[in-house]
Amino acid sequence: xxxxxxxxxxxxxxxxxxxxxxxxxxxxxxxxxxxxxxxxxxxxxxxxxxxxxxxxxxxxxxxxxxxxxxxxxxxxxxxxxxxxxxxxxxxxxxxxxxxxxxxxxxxxxxxxxxxxxxxxx
Numbered sequence: 001x002x003x004x005x006x007x008x009x010x011x012x013x014x015x016x017x018x019x020x021x022x023x024x025x026x027x028x029x030x031x032x033x034x035x036x037x038x039x040x041x042x043x044x045x046x047x048x049x050x051x052x053x054x055x056x057x058x059x060x061x062x063x064x065x066x067x068x069x070x071x072x073x074x075x076x077x078x079x080x081x082x083x084x085x086x087x088x089x090x091x092x093x094x095x096x097x098x099x100x101x102x103x104x105x106x107x108x109x110x111x112x113x114x115x116x117x118x119x120x121x
Contacts, residue, residue, distance in 0.1 A: 049098035
């Protein structure tokens, strides 16, 4: 997937917005204020996503183009090489997984008040 496709897919998820929290080039995607994905617009080789720790290890073992995110907690964050041959459907699945990981950590009250959050699997 290219950067515009990734951006469009992330923004298609419910209650998602984008912002630049760290600098003018690192674009972050948030759901209800919590980051679930990031990409540097100057160096678009890597795309960073949150991940279940056990699943993160499984993905890193299976795909050479997925590794622990360089500036993030490697237990919970993966970086994907978007210049690799990762199938688009896998990238979309991992974006949804990252979104769902962030949503499941939100307080139950927030999830109940916003049931659309739970529609992404």
